Amino acid sequence: MMSIILHECKKALTSPILIGLLVVFSAFNLFVIISSSDHKAELKIINEIIETYGLKITDDSLDEFNSNVQLDVAELNRMTASEFTSVYEFLDGLSFENQEKYSDEQWEFIHRLQLKEMYLNMAKSIDESYEGIDIRKLAAGEIEKYGLSGKAAETFLNENEKFFERFKEMVSNGEHKQWFFAGKAYYMHTFLFKTIFLQIIIESLLLIILTTALITTYEFENKTHLVAYSTKRGRKLMKNKLLSALAIAAVIVVFLFAITLGTFFTVFDYSHVWQTSISSAFNWEYNFPYIAWWDLSVGTFLIGVIALVFVVLLLFSGLTFALSVTVKNSYITFFLVAALFVLLWLLPSFMPKSANLLFVSAYTLPTLLLAVSSSFMGSSGLILFENFEWMTVSCWTVITIVVCYMSYKRFIKIDIS
Amino acid sequence: MRILLNEVKKIFTWKTMLLLLFINSLVYFLLIEFYIEYFPNGSGIYSYNIGLEKYGVTMDDDEFIDFKKVYDEIVDEATRYMQSREEFVAAGLDTYELFQAYDWGNPSQEASALRDDVFFGKKTELFWDLQERERLIEFYNFRKSIPEVLTDNQRDRLNELIAEEKFGVYTEIVIRNFKSYITNVGIAILFSVVLVISPTILRDRSRGLLQLQYTSKKGRNLFKTKLLAGYTATFIIITGLLTVYLGLYSLNNTSMFFKVRINTFIANESWYDPTFFQFIMLCVAAIYLIGFIFVTLSMSFSNVVPNMVSLIGIQIPFVVGFLIFGLNRLLPNMILIWIPKWLTPFSYGGMVIVCIIFIYYLIKREKKIDILT
Numbered sequence: 001m002m003s004i005i006l007h008e009c010k011k012a013l014t015s016p017i018l019i020g021l022l023v024v025f026s027a028f029n030l031f032v033i034i035s036s037s038d039h040k041a042e043l044k045i046i047n048e049i050i051e052t053y054g055l056k057i058t059d060d061s062l063d064e065f066n067s068n069v070q071l072d073v074a075e076l077n078r079m080t081a082s083e084f085t086s087v088y089e090f091l092d093g094l095s096f097e098n099q100e101k102y103s104d105e106q107w108e109f110i111h112r113l114q115l116k117e118m119y120l121n122m123a124k125s126i127d128e129s130y131e132g133i134d135i136r137k138l139a140a141g142e143i144e145k146y147g148l149s150g151k152a153a154e155t156f157l158n159e160n161e162k163f164f165e166r167f168k169e170m171v172s173n174g175e176h177k178q179w180f181f182a183g184k185a186y187y188m189h190t191f192l193f194k195t196i197f198l199q200i201i202i203e204s205l206l207l208i209i210l211t212t213a214l215i216t217t218y219e220f221e222n223k224t225h226l227v228a229y230s231t232k233r234g235r236k237l238m239k240n241k242l243l244s245a246l247a248i249a250a251v252i253v254v255f256l257f258a259i260t261l262g263t264f265f266t267v268f269d270y271s272h273v274w275q276t277s278i279s280s281a282f283n284w285e286y287n288f289p290y291i292a293w294w295d296l297s298v299g300t301f302l303i304g305v306i307a308l309v310f311v312v313l314l315l316f317s318g319l320t321f322a323l324s325v326t327v328k329n330s331y332i333t334f335f336l337v338a339a340l341f342v343l344l345w346l347l348p349s350f351m352p353k354s355a356n357l358l359f360v361s362a363y364t365l366p367t368l369l370l371a372v373s374s375s376f377m378g379s380s381g382l383i384l385f386e387n388f389e390w391m392t393v394s395c396w397t398v399i400t401i402v403v404c405y406m407s408y409k410r411f412i413k414i415d416i417s
Numbered sequence: 418m419r420i421l422l423n424e425v426k427k428i429f430t431w432k433t434m435l436l437l438l439f440i441n442s443l444v445y446f447l448l449i450e451f452y453i454e455y456f457p458n459g460s461g462i463y464s465y466n467i468g469l470e471k472y473g474v475t476m477d478d479d480e481f482i483d484f485k486k487v488y489d490e491i492v493d494e495a496t497r498y499m500q501s502r503e504e505f506v507a508a509g510l511d512t513y514e515l516f517q518a519y520d521w522g523n524p525s526q527e528a529s530a531l532r533d534d535v536f537f538g539k540k541t542e543l544f545w546d547l548q549e550r551e552r553l554i555e556f557y558n559f560r561k562s563i564p565e566v567l568t569d570n571q572r573d574r575l576n577e578l579i580a581e582e583k584f585g586v587y588t589e590i591v592i593r594n595f596k597s598y599i600t601n602v603g604i605a606i607l608f609s610v611v612l613v614i615s616p617t618i619l620r621d622r623s624r625g626l627l628q629l630q631y632t633s634k635k636g637r638n639l640f641k642t643k644l645l646a647g648y649t650a651t652f653i654i655i656t657g658l659l660t661v662y663l664g665l666y667s668l669n670n671t672s673m674f675f676k677v678r679i680n681t682f683i684a685n686e687s688w689y690d691p692t693f694f695q696f697i698m699l700c701v702a703a704i705y706l707i708g709f710i711f712v713t714l715s716m717s718f719s720n721v722v723p724n725m726v727s728l729i730g731i732q733i734p735f736v737v738g739f740l741i742f743g744l745n746r747l748l749p750n751m752i753l754i755w756i757p758k759w760l761t762p763f764s765y766g767g768m769v770i771v772c773i774i775f776i777y778y779l780i781k782r783e784k785k786i787d788i789l790t
Contacts, residue, residue, distance in 0.1 A: 017727040024734055206733060214726040221623060221724055331616050331725040335436055342443045349446075 004233065008244035011218050012211040021210075022255065025203040029260040032199065036191065037267045043181055043188075045115045047272040050179050055275055057123050057177040069120050072113045079106060087113045119282075122182060126281045130171055135164040138288065146382060150354035159385055163378035166293055170279055175295055180273055180282035187285050188268070193305065193373035196264060200256050201369050204313050207252045209337050212245040212320040213330035220328045225416055235412050242321050242404065249317035253310055261306075274299035278376075292376045293386045305375055311393055312365050315400045322403040325411050341366050348382065359385070363392045420635065424646030425653075428617050437609055441658065444608065448601040449662070456594050456669045477582065481557055488550045495543055504531055513547070553586065556683050560584035571754050574688060578680055583690065585683035591674050592682040592693070595666070596749035599700045602662045603748050604740065606704055607711055610654050611736060614647050614712045615728055618719040627788040640783040644716060644776065651712045655705055663701075679752075686754040696752075703748050706765055711736070713772040720779055 012018060052068075053061040077084055079102075084090045087110060102110070139160040143153050170176060181188045216238070219225040229235050278301040279291045296304065316337075324333040345366035351358040362383050374380035375389055385391075495513040499505040508527045510516045519528060535544045561584075563575050578584075621627060621643075631637050675694035679685055682693075691699060714735060722728045743764070751761040 015727060015730075017722065017730040021730050021733060210726045210730055214724070223625075329725070331729065332432065332436060334726075334729050335440060335612060339436075339439055339443055342447055346443070346446055 004237070004240045005244045005247065008215055008218075008241055009248055012214055012244075012248050015214065018207065018211060018214075021207060022252065025199075025207070026256065026259045029196065029199055029203075029256070030263050033196065033260070033263050033267055036195075039186055040268055042111075042115060043186065044269055045112060046119070046179055046181055047269060049116070049119060050272040053179075055178055055272075056174065057126070057179065062120075062123055065116075065120055065123070069113070069116050072109075072116065076110065076113060079109075087117050118182060118185065119179070122282065123177075123179075126177060129284075130176065130281065133167075133288075135160065135167055142381065147353045148358075151356050152354055152358050155356050155359060156382075162386065163291075163293075163384060166378055167291060170291060170295075173295065175277040175279045176281040176289070178276045178280045178282075180276045180280040180298070183283050183285040183289075189283050189290060190285055190373060192264065196260060197305070197309065197372050198370070200253075200260055201309060201313070201372065204249075204253050204256055205316060205341075205369075208249045208313055208317050209320050209334055210330075211248045211252070212317045213324045213333040213337075215241050215245045215248070216321055216324040217328055217330040217333070220416075221330060229416060238325060238408055238411055242318070242408075245317050245321055246314055249314055250310075253313050257306060257310075270298070288379050290374065290377055291379045293378050294376065296376060301376065305372055308375060308389060308393065309369065309372060312369055312396075315365060315393075315396055318400040318404050322400070322407040325407040345370060358382070363388065363395060365392065365396050368392045420639070420642050421646055421649070424643055425649050428613060428646060428650040433613050437613060437654075440612060441605055441609060444601075444605040448604060449598065449665075452594055452598040452601070453665055453668055457590055481586075484550075484557075485554065488547070488554065491543065491547055491550070495547060498543065549588070553588065553683075557584065557586055560586070568757075570758060574754055575686060578686060583678060583680040585681060585685060587674070587677055587682050589683040589685060591671050592679065592685050594669065595671070595693075595697070598666060598669075599697075599704075600744060600749050602659070603700075603704050603707065603744060605662070606655055606658050606708060607736065607740075609658060610651050610708045610712050611715050611732065613654060614651055615715040615719055615732065616725060617647060617650075618643055618716055619722065619725065619728055622720075623724065631788055637784055641780060644780075647712060647716050648709065651708055652705075655708045659701060659704065663697075687752040688754060688758045689752050691752075699751070700748060703751060703765075706769075707748070710765075710768045710772055711739075713775060717775045717779055720783070 049065070053065050073084060073086065076087060076090060080090060082090075090110070091114065139157060142148075143156060148156055183189060218241075219228045219237075228237060231237075233240075274297060276298050277292075278296045278298055279289065281289060283290045292301070320333065320337050323336060324330060327333050327336065344364040347361040347364060348358055348367070351361045359382065367383060368375070368389065371380060371383060374383075378384050378386070492513045495516075496511075499513065499516065500511050504527065505511055508525070508531060510519060510528065510531065521529075521532070524532070561579055563572060563579075567575070621630065630639050633639075635642075671693075675692060675697075677693050678690050679687055679693055679696050680690050715732065718728055718731050722731060746756050747761060747764055750756050
């Protein structure tokens with residue numbers, strides 16, 4: 001039994017092209033990370049801030065930070081022999097010739113001061129910006145933007161009301177008053193959870209669909225089916241094929257995650273921000289900050305998203321298995337799965353904008369995967385629902401098990417000659 | 418000839434046709450529909466063919482003066498309209514000049530209500546029209562300025578265009594829409610031909626048909642027929658899909674722009690100066706070329722890889738790499754001044770030469786290869 005699974009795995013693992021693809025994909029991921037790492041040194045300032053003033057932003061720590069920055073500004077004034085109140089004033093008035101007046105060390109000091117002031121100013125304005133957020137008004141805007149009406153608008157408003165409660169709770173907890181990389185300056189959340197994760201997801205999907213289809217249809221495409229399925233093990237071999245496809249899928253995902261995220265966290269130093277809440281006010285990149293339904297730290301969020309992606313990718317392996325047992329042709333299977341992926345993703349756009357069906361049709365695996373950067377968030381447009389992630393995953397687990405079972409049952413009896 | 422026909426028939430099985438239809442409709446909804454449904458889109462919605470009907474395909478200084486005269490008349494009309502409404506006079510906005518000069522950064526409540534009213538409520542077309550005309554005048558005023566960071570070739574070309582009085586005077590909405598459209602059509606067609614043609618040669622091989630085929634009278638020359646059948650099928654697919662997609666494009670009603678030189682579209686300075694219609698034909702030719710190049714690649718892989726999964730796997734880096742790095746440069750922007758002049762001919766030339774070498778090598782290899790393994 002075990003050795004059958006291993007031999008089935010070998011069919012995929014010894015394919016030079018699949019190994020080659022895995023290498024090409026990993027290299028591409030590393031290339032993307034390294035080529036967008038210009039600001040990795042700048043990010044380190046947040047570690048110093050957290051070390052000196054603590055993770056949470058309190059009035060006291062902010063005062064302390066403020067007075068230290070003032071000391072630095074005074075130092076700057078000594079250096080330049082003038083009276084600036086902020087480093088930005090100095091930089092604005094700086095002429096091209098004057099730039100050379102300062103040594104590299106002095107410039108480093110100035111840049112660091114500039115970063116500190118940026119963080120200080122952002123921290124000071126947190127209360128003001130959060131008071132400016134009107135969740136109800138934003139919801140009205142969303143409804144207009146998507147053209148919702150009737151029941152759909154009602155559901156959306158109800159969920160939004162719940163989110164409003166959560167928002168108030170979050171503000172009173174002070175989850176947003178924690179240090180994190182400045183979102184509007186570096187877009188680290190988007191870079192990690194959108195750019196990098198989507199790369200991993202799409203690459204893993206391609207490899208998983210290919211390997212699953214390869215293993216499942218191997219006997220038919222190599223004309224060994226008449227022998228293989230008339231042995232003692234017989235058509236039960238399909239079960240082993242499913243297990244080995246899942247095992248290979250897991251290996252692929254783990255490998256891609258390990259090599260990509262390993263590089264990512266070596267290049268970018270996250271060591272001090274793991275405990276920061278993902279709903280931090282600094283994690284505010286576009287019109288609206290990221291606000292999670294629960295009090296999640298960056299570390300928990302990362303683990304949660306990885307687990308989510310892992311499970312969903314295994315489900316895709318299962319779905320591909322069910323399809324290729326039915327189709328018995330790896331080529332067609334690949335394109336059908338790709339097409340189904342897109343079809344499921346587009347599903348909400350074919351739905352009426354007035355019924356709850358619109359939201360139901362968004363509870364699909366492609367939507368979940370492609371919007372993974374806003375998982376567990378209440379600030380994610382039409383998929384803001386609190387139960388979105390676990391409902392989608394559990395429903396689709398059931399669906400996958402059912403279709404795998406059905407296609408297996410059918411396969412047991414069909415004429416395979 | 419009969420064999421060729423039968424080989425082509427083998428490519429067009431009903432299963433592949435169904436898959437082709439399915440994939441194309443998905444790509445259509447995913448990438449293409451938007452550019453038909455929402456055109457013209459944005460602020461140019463009322464007047465994307467401003468000026469064209471009156472002044473023809475070019476605009477000289479006299480015509481520009483006339484254009485400005487018309488603009489002034491419309492401004493007068495707007496002013497008369499504003500003066501006829503008491504709210505405007507009360508808000509201190511009784512001429513269009515005052516309306517324009519108003520500090521919209523922090524407007525009073527009445528002013529912003531009035532602005533919403535003219536743009537989104539009554540009198541909509543008039544004010545949108547003025548905005549579009551202002552934009553065109555602005556571009557016309559800047560027609561002789563040259564950006565600073567340029568290579569020598571680019572600067573020469575821009576100076577040449579200015580000397581020939583070919584300025585961007587017509588709205589870029591039309592050309593930009595077409596470029597996005599044709600790029601996505603290119604993606605759809607690339608997927609389609611690769612999808613259909615890839616498995617053909619491998620299919621015969623993995624079914625063990627070669628032993629029969631190569632011992633017949635026609636023998637190993639059949640391989641050439643198969644390649645030819647692949648190209649014929651590619652031609653049929655591309656032609657069919659292009660007919661459909663260009664037919665859909667005609668819904669955008671841009672035929673009045675067909676005679677406009679593409680350098681007279683705003684921000685579209687190019688190395689050559691075909692008309693819009695000729696540019697469309699150029700893109701069509703490029704799509705055929707891309708199709709044939711990738712089909713050659715597919716058939717080459719199809720002849721060497723061991724199974725279907727490897728066939729897909731090996732093509733992913735090539736197709737995706739081309740979509741990321743090549744497609745925009747080689748299809749919609751192929752003659753744009755911001756792409757080096759030599760890039761397009763060299764890339765296409767290089768790819769065609771590589772394809773010829775592949776085909777030559779494959780045919781030679783097929784003559785001697787051991788088909789029993």
